[in-house]
Amino acid sequence: MDSRKMKDGILQGLIYFSTAFTVLVLVVILGFVLYKGLPGINLNFLTRMWDSKTTFVKVVKEESVDNNTKDGYISSLGITIDLDEKNKVYITEIESESPVKEAVNLKNDSYPIKKGDIITKADTTIFENITIEEAATALENGNETMKLKVVRPGGGIIPMLVSTIYIILLSLLISAPIGILAAIYLNEYAKAGRLLNIIRFAIQNLAGIPSIIYGLFGMLVFVQMLQMQYSILAGALTLSIILLPTIISTTEEALKAIPATYRQSSLGLGATKLQTNYKVVLPNALPGILVAIILSIGRIVGESAALLLTAGTVAQIPTAFTGNEAAAATLTTKLYWLIKESGDLSGASSIAIVLLVLIIVLNIISKTITKHFLAKQGNK
């Protein structure tokens, strides 16, 4: 009797301990990431480009209203300047009518100067170890058409955010229709038998292959053989292949859950198979399909290995599908690159927080969609 009680006690303790351990690990990891990363998250981090960008611009000055250059205000340019902690001259305020908004670069393309831009040179005056007064005077008294060397500071994740969104959209555009149609074929049309079993077996196994192998394949085929180079298209195609098994099997589960009687009554009313699939089967599978798509988005957001080998690690907003202009780092590949190449743990942690928030938001959306659809169908 007593030994039985003791065994119970030990086992129960073990169960409690395991649970507590799991929770503890989670809390520690999250806590570490938050501790390291939170200080780095601010508006600039979320809105700026990654790399600083230096540009020469020409500004046509206005007639000066008052020559008081105190407090860094330059009336002929309609801007206010200040020194940052590294003694660089940056713009703190731009008036709404300011001529710097009409600034053009050396190719005469419009390049409006923004708040936060750093001025390193005005005409011939180099802004180094300079006081605000000196800088303001130099700006106020410069040529009518003033030449400025402007550095737009980086340090933000906008390129990675945009690239991630591009890759999500592209991958889903490719894999969702193919996956859903394939699932419909497998579940609604294919005849049970050996061939179907082989196809199912293949799909199940595809889902288990490590993504780096898909990455290798993508690099060999898309990047090299098809000469797409590191590009969002190569990355998206590779990810589409990774996603297909998940989309197919999740959609199939959704299709299987639809009662056979729905199909029978539709066919019994004289509907064709296609009408039945498109009017009864597919609408009812929609919540499941949406969940499949949201799971896929989560997978894309979290994927790094395959993208490192196919989309590259350049922090730029891609402007093409293939080629140099299309290379793109997503949040995860940048996170990897930050740790690996520059050892910047806090920067990596800040990106990790953004990723965590993204994933949580996706999960909430997927839950809401499922609930909403169940409620709509009246079978809560």
Next chain:
Amino acid sequence: MNDTVSKFSVNDLDLFYGSFQALKKINMEIKENEITAFIGPSGCGKSTFLKTLNRMNDLVENVQIGGNIYLDGVDIYSDIDVIKLRSRVGMVFQQPNPFPMSIYDNVAYGPRIHGIKKKNQLDEIVEKSLRQAAIWDEVKDKLKKSALAVSGGQQQRVCIARTLAVEPEVILMDEPTSALDPISTLKIEDLAVELKKDYTIIIVTHNMQQASRISDKTAFFLLGEMIEYGDTHQIFNNPVDKKTEDYITGRFG
């Protein structure tokens, strides 16, 4: 017995599921504007036979069919499109199985897939069908509500309305009341009697009283064979075959 026209003529119908013979040499004439009941113990083939009449058995794999079934003299397995056949021969299933849509959309489903798009035309069909199915008054205020939100008996009548909306000539009912309470059952039975003025109704039932209450003709099936077929009154009061008598008096089944 030949005072009304034959709707269905069945000649030497055999049906195999793989190597199992589920129906053996069935011959039968089913009359127009009558209720024909199929009775028999579970597994006797009555539901299988019912499903051959609108080719729902096509959906089952490994089914082989021999013999002929004629609808108004046309062979339904060779000379008519199955889609067309099913819109002429509607079916009501054992479990109420409305689509998870509104009541309106359920009833409008059939007309819509057959190409009717105009709102007022659909409205008309929906109302007419629901009235015919004797459920209009109960649901007219909740047409936009989910069909799954009403009771089982009401769902079954919505399903009947859905079948009627396609304007079939024949309605097949596969144990339509087996999942319903007695009051709902009576409503469906009254409805069947009412509907036979305009439709030919064939009903599979486990419920002997039901067959005797509402049907004009009754067929008794046993182990894939049709043992006896005749006027309901005669089958229940004066069966020719010993097996029919045993079943009806409750000696097996």
